[in-house]
Amino acid sequence: MIIPNGRTLSSLSFWIIPRHTSRYCNCRVRFPSNLRPFSASVPRRIMELTGFSQEQLDVREAVAKICSNFPDEYWAEHDESGIYPHELHAALAKDGWIGIALPEDLGGAGLGISEATMMLQTISQSGAGIAGAQSVHANVYATQPVARFATEEQRKRMLPRLISGEFKACFGVTEPSTGLETLKLRTHATRDGDSYRISGQKIWISSAQVASKMILLARTTPLEDVKKPSEGLSLFFIDFDKNAPGLELRKIKKMGGRAVDANEVFFDNYRVPVDTRIGKEGQGFRIVLHGMNSERCLLAGEALGLGYVALEKAAKYAQERIVFGRSIGQNQGIQHPLAAAYMNLEAAKLATYHAARVYDASGKDPNITPHAVGVACNSAKYLAAEAAFTACEGSVLAHGGMGYAQEYHVERYLRECFVPRIAPVSREMIMNYVGEKVLGLPRSY
Numbered sequence: 001m002i003i004p005n006g007r008t009l010s011s012l013s014f015w016i017i018p019r020h021t022s023r024y025c026n027c028r029v030r031f032p033s034n035l036r037p038f039s040a041s042v043p044r045r046i047m048e049l050t051g052f053s054q055e056q057l058d059v060r061e062a063v064a065k066i067c068s069n070f071p072d073e074y075w076a077e078h079d080e081s082g083i084y085p086h087e088l089h090a091a092l093a094k095d096g097w098i099g100i101a102l103p104e105d106l107g108g109a110g111l112g113i114s115e116a117t118m119m120l121q122t123i124s125q126s127g128a129g130i131a132g133a134q135s136v137h138a139n140v141y142a143t144q145p146v147a148r149f150a151t152e153e154q155r156k157r158m159l160p161r162l163i164s165g166e167f168k169a170c171f172g173v174t175e176p177s178t179g180l181e182t183l184k185l186r187t188h189a190t191r192d193g194d195s196y197r198i199s200g201q202k203i204w205i206s207s208a209q210v211a212s213k214m215i216l217l218a219r220t221t222p223l224e225d226v227k228k229p230s231e232g233l234s235l236f237f238i239d240f241d242k243n244a245p246g247l248e249l250r251k252i253k254k255m256g257g258r259a260v261d262a263n264e265v266f267f268d269n270y271r272v273p274v275d276t277r278i279g280k281e282g283q284g285f286r287i288v289l290h291g292m293n294s295e296r297c298l299l300a301g302e303a304l305g306l307g308y309v310a311l312e313k314a315a316k317y318a319q320e321r322i323v324f325g326r327s328i329g330q331n332q333g334i335q336h337p338l339a340a341a342y343m344n345l346e347a348a349k350l351a352t353y354h355a356a357r358v359y360d361a362s363g364k365d366p367n368i369t370p371h372a373v374g375v376a377c378n379s380a381k382y383l384a385a386e387a388a389f390t391a392c393e394g395s396v397l398a399h400g401g402m403g404y405a406q407e408y409h410v411e412r413y414l415r416e417c418f419v420p421r422i423a424p425v426s427r428e429m430i431m432n433y434v435g436e437k438v439l440g441l442p443r444s445y
Contacts, residue, residue, distance in 0.1 A: 045125070046315065047308050048346060052353070055111065056118045059100070063119050066091050067126030072409050075128055078259035079412055084210050085135050085259050088128065093165025098139050101294075102147050106155060107163045112360035113294045114353060116140050117301035124305025127409065130416040131259040133302040134206055141295040142171040142215040145287045146237055149279040158237050162213065170211040170240065172202040172265060173288070180429055182217075183229035183285065187267065189218040189236065194274050196220075196236070198246075198267040204423070208249055208263040214240040217288055220281050235284035238272040246270035256415030293359055295424055296377040300352040300384035303420035307345045307388035310413045314338055314395035317408070321400075334398055341394045344387040348380070355380035375438055382430045385420035392417040 049057065070088055078085055092098055101116040102108030109115075120140070124133045139162055146158060161167045178184045187200025198218055208214075214237075221232030242249060248266040279287045315338060318329030328334050355376035362368040392414040396403035403410050421427055435441045 045308070046312055046342065047125075047304075047349065051350075052118070053114070055115055059111070059115050059118050060122050062095070063092075063097065063122040064126060066095065066097075067123055067128060067132070070126070070128060070132070072127045075132065075259065076406060076409060076412065079131065079256075080258075082258045082261070084207070084261065085128075085132060086210070088123075088132060089135050089168065090165055092136055093163070096163070098136060098165055099159075099163030101140060102143060102159060102163060103155075106147070106159045108159075112356070113297050114356040114360050116294075117297050117352065117356045119301075120298050121301035121305040124302045125309045126305075127309055129257070129306050129309070129413055130302055130419050131257040133298075133305065134257060134260045134419075137295075137298060137302070138171045138207060138215075139169050141291050141298050142169060144291045144294050145235060146215065146278055148290055149235075149287045150237070154237070154275070154278065158213075167213050168207060168211045169213040169215060170205050170207045172205055172214050172216040174204050175201060176203045176264070177201075180425060183233075184223060185217065185219060185233070186223075187216075187218045188222070189220050189234060189272075191220070191274070192271075195271045196274065196277070198236075198238075198270045198272060200267050202265040202267075203263075204252070205263045205265050206260055208240070208265055209251065209261040211240050214238050217284050220284075226282075230285045232282050233284040233288075234281050235278045235287050236272060236276045237278055238276045244270065255418065256412065257419055292424070293373050293377040296381040297352065297356045297359055299420050299424065300348070300355070300377075300380040303381075303384040303388035303417070304345060304349055304352060306413055306417055306420075307341070307348075307384075307391035310388075310392045310395035310410055310417075311338060311341055311345065313408065313410050313413075314391075314398040317399050317402075328398075337394045338398060341387070341391040344390055348383040348387040351376075351383045352380040371437065375434065378425070378430045378433055381420065381425075382427055385417075385427065388417045389421060 067088075069091065070085070096107070096109055097119060099106065099108030100111050100119055101113055102110075104110040120133045120137065123136070124130060126132070143159060143162060147155060150158065162169055173182060173185070175185045175187060177186060187198065187202060189196040189198045198216070200218065216236045216238055217233055218236065219232055220234040223229060223232065226232040241247065246268045247270050248268075250264040250266070252262040252264060254262055278284075315329070318334050318338065319327055321328045358368060358376045359373055362370075362373050392410065395410045396414050399408055399410055402408050405411070432444050436443050
């Protein structure tokens with residue numbers, strides 16, 4: 001455990017360093033007695049904690065403490081107003097959490113996607129839901145390819161101020177005309193001396209209204225001039241200057257997660273320096289793949305958090321609501337669907353953290369193939385999203401008419417739970433992937 005910026009441990013401004021980090025001599029710091037009662041002050045959590053590492057549990061406890069300062073009412077207000085949760089982002093950045101899975105030499109914590117998944121699940125499960133988690137989502141996963149493939153000079157220039165919270169980043173891949181056909185994207189970056197001129201359109205870009213940086217995938221060689229569609233794409237880490245010529249944003253009104261904006265982004269000869277390109281020209285798709293599987297793990301964690309908090313609300317309401325002289329939770333018509341939803345979440349939890357472990361280990365173990373990582377991460381995202389939907393729907397129904405009321409918050413969870421079912425890849429495309437890559441069935445699209 002390390003205390004950044006010289007703050008005292010009693011301030012709870014800390015984050016965790018893995019025990020194997022040699023410069024801390026495998027020491028573990030005990031919580032002082034005044035911190036132990038914290039766990040009892042956190043709302044009851046029904047998720048089974050057996051099997052998690054000590055680092056994951058420490059992450060969960062510390063992040064939950066930060067999130068306890070942002071109650072349900074905060075998220076209801078931000079959902080209503082559409083105002084970005086700057087305060088949560090600042091609180092997480094202050095204690096070093098934005099860089100949880102980024103290298104220590106850049107100011108990050110040097111932990112893995114396993115711990116980052118726990119962090120985002122904890123944010124979601126606090127009642128912040130998908131909106132709260134998505135406020136830092138791109139900053140955690142979209143920076144993974146940058147940390148791995150950028151030059152040393154680029155890493156030092158690009159990442160520390162994201163970790164500190166000075167910058168926020170968005171991720172620009174999806175296009176309205178291509179959707180899931182990433183390899184056919186049309187936004188192009190044309191070399192012009194010591195810069196590129198970018199033209200094209202991106203859609204469903206979260207946090208673009210508040211971001212000052214964008215990780216952008218664009219075509220540097222026209223699709224008709226490459227042998228394979230995966231060639232000719234390049235990855236950039238660009239300044240996202242809304243006042244510069246050639247950049248326009250249009251906000252999308254949406255069903256849920258409204259505290260984090262979604263946007264259409266239009267580029268028209270928007271200039272960026274050549275040194276914003278990450279890796280070699282034309283190798284961007286191979287580079288960006290490094291972040292896609294990690295995103296599936298993170299979004300699975302966010303879905304789990306949403307499902308668990310919905311179930312917690314339902315169980316509490318079912319205990320307290322008296323109809324015909326007895327708690328409605330005594331009725332099997334209420335109790336059984338909630339019990340089934342819990343078991344679905346627990347199964348999806350095991351799949352999610354298995355996928356995160358496989359992802360983290362794949363960089364060190366040559367026996368773990370990209371195929372194994374892809375199957376695990378896609379399966380986890382699918383299962384967690386479906387389990388979250390079942391739990392959120394069941395929670396609304398268990399609340400009866402009050403489930404439809406904003407004051408009980410579960411209607412917000414139900415609106416948000418569609419996000420992990422749709423993005424970043426649909427449930428149908430995941431089933432296509434498993435059918436083809438695992439079962440050996442003919443490609444269906």
